[in-house]
């Protein structure tokens with residue numbers, strides 16, 4: 001809990017000091033309507049039901065909800081805002097973009113930029129993971145579309161995953177297919193979900209699993225028809241919220257703290273490692289080839 005407390009208090013200090021917000025022109029304010037509250041800061045919409053204490057966070061950064069520096073900053077601010085709100089007990093993470101949950105890290109943020117930019121970007125990716133994986137809220141991913149790499153990581157950070165039963169939607173950590181490597185904390189998150197052997201296969205092959213296969217591997221917990229994803233997430237949430245918060249939170253922390261502590265201890269080294277890896281000519285070339293292929297498939 002100590003690392004989590006430090007994280008939470010430093011993030012809270014930043015939030016309250018407005019360091020993030022000043023940079024982005026001020027915090028998004030709650031809008032009230034009956035027993036609903038909502039705020040939006042451009043790429044993310046949050047709607048909270050005050051009666052249930054459940055917030056729904058919708059990623060809305062078309063075309064594919066790729067995780068760029070702006071998105072990640074807004075995501076972390078939004079999450080922190082919910083985390084410090086004592087009336088919010090549960091979070092459903094989903095997408096407002098049709099057919100896509102999230103395309104993962106924005107590849108253009110990892111190509112042709114300065115080392116300073118890579119470092120700031122990676123710090124933001126770490127921050128997203130630390131906050132979501134370490135959240136005290138019940139977190140449920142309502143995966144209503146494809147979810148490669150960083151998108152899969154976001155889903156894996158949640159406590160429970162419900163995916164649309166459509167074989168066209170795939171999920172997985174496909175980094176090796178891009179010629180890059182999932183860092184140890186991506187790997188740890190996957191091991192904690194599906195176990196060591198399945199993770200080894202999955203990561204080495206850079207495997208993307210169509211929804212039915214993802215269910216077999218335990219990468220997601222439940223499949224439901226596409227139009228039932230949100231209602232199934234709400235139903236699962238009420239079951240999770242029937243457990244006393246303090247007991248559930250301590251249990252969650254016990255399960256996740258070793259992985260979180262590991263990154264907290266090595267945060268700067270991990271950033272340096274990312275920067276030296278991603279700035280290599282050979283890696284830049286691989287990413288370029290992958291991006292060219294993506295564009296050519298049209």
Ligand SMILES: CC/C=C\C/C=C\C/C=C\CCC/C=C/C(=O)SCCNC(=O)CCNC(=O)[C@H](O)C(C)(C)COP(=O)(O)OP(=O)(O)OC[C@H]1O[C@@H](n2cnc3c(N)ncnc32)[C@H](O)[C@@H]1OP(=O)(O)O
Pocket residue numbers: 063064066100102103104105106107108146148149150151174175178180181182183273274277278294295298
């Ligand atoms: C010992 C250890 C040593 C070293 C480790 C050290 C450090 C670690 C180093 C690196 C770690 C990096 C970890 C990286 C994680 C990631 O998340 S990488 C991103 C992976 N994502 C993908 O592979 C997704 C690629 N996209 C797709 O498969 C498809 O786009 C889609 C299935 C998501 C959607 O398909 P469609 O609906 O058909 O849409 P389009 O393909 O036409 O795409 C529309 C538009 O969006 C652009 N785009 C798609 N994905 C991305 C992306 N991730 N980033 C940026 N842009 C993206 C795509 O090019 C199209 O653009 P336009 O052509 O319209 O301009």
